[in-house]
Amino acid sequence: MDRKPDRKALKLALLSALDTAREDISTHAGRAREDYHPGTLMRQSIQENKVIWAVGAAVVGFVATRYFFRKPPVVKFERDKKPESVKKRTLAAIIRTGLWSLASAQLMELAKNHLQTLVMERVQQHFQKPPR
Numbered sequence: 001m002d003r004k005p006d007r008k009a010l011k012l013a014l015l016s017a018l019d020t021a022r023e024d025i026s027t028h029a030g031r032a033r034e035d036y037h038p039g040t041l042m043r044q045s046i047q048e049n050k051v052i053w054a055v056g057a058a059v060v061g062f063v064a065t066r067y068f069f070r071k072p073p074v075v076k077f078e079r080d081k082k083p084e085s086v087k088k089r090t091l092a093a094i095i096r097t098g099l100w101s102l103a104s105a106q107l108m109e110l111a112k113n114h115l116q117t118l119v120m121e122r123v124q125q126h127f128q129k130p131p132r
């Protein structure tokens with residue numbers, strides 16, 4: 001005789017197996033969260049490779065020091081050492097900035113007026129066109 005399993009006992013067995021599986025998953029997820037946390041991984045890496053981390057930190061410190069505390073560039077041409085050329089360059093820079101400061105307000109006003117009329121014409125043309 002074929003005996004059918006008790007339906008209620010089968011459900012209870014499945015539910016207990018499901019609870020056990022859920023507990024196992026949460027336990028393993030918690031362990032994985034702890035094991036693969038970036039702080040934990042970094043700590044383990046430093047503990048396992050102390051020499052490599054020390055050399056890397058020294059190299060990064062050296063490069064950062066050279067970058068932030070670098071000296072001004074060396075003058076390569078003799079003509080740049082002469083005081084006359086320095087005076088000429090300084091005078092030219094003063095004249096250029098002075099001219100720009102004198103003319104910039106008028107240039108900006110001129111550009112604003114022309115751009116305003118150009119934009120207004122384009123907007124009017126756009127809204128006068130019939131829809132397609």
